[in-house]
Amino acid sequence: MHPLSLPRLYLLRAVYLMIALGLAMLVGPGIIHHDKPWEFMQGVVNCMLAAFGLLCAVGVRYPLQMLPVLLWELIWKTLWLSIVALPAWRAGQMDQTMVENVFACLLVVVIPIVMPWGYLIENYWKRPGDRWRGAADSPATRA
Secondary structure, eight states, X not given: OOOOOHHHHHHHHHHHHHHHHHHHHHHHHHHHOOSSOOOHHHXXXXXXXXXXXXXXXXXXXXXXXXXXXXXXXXXXXXXXXIIIIHHHHHXXXXXXXXXXXXXXXXXXXXXXXXXXXXXXXXXXXXXXXXXSSOGGGSHHHHO
């Protein structure tokens, strides 16, 4: 497999940076300064978003190694749009909060465009996985 071009790597870095900066502006202030305790789900969501933003910041330096992070973003947003938002829209039950989240989730259309699918398939699908047992457990060493 040929290495990715430098412009493609910069494009990936731009997506990671966009996500990291966006989340830093969205949840960063609340993570650093929150006056009262969060409700359970608000705390879970904010902490997960902060962790995701930090992982995207790492993706600016290591864009190929952090591809699973972008894949996770693509999958969860696609699932939410198809399983939650679409049925609510069809039933005429979308409130303002859901509409805002739909528009935020639709930004995910950038990811399939910049995702190096060939690299992802070669390195995360076709390549053999890591071993399950140590070398001492292999049949050749037991004989």
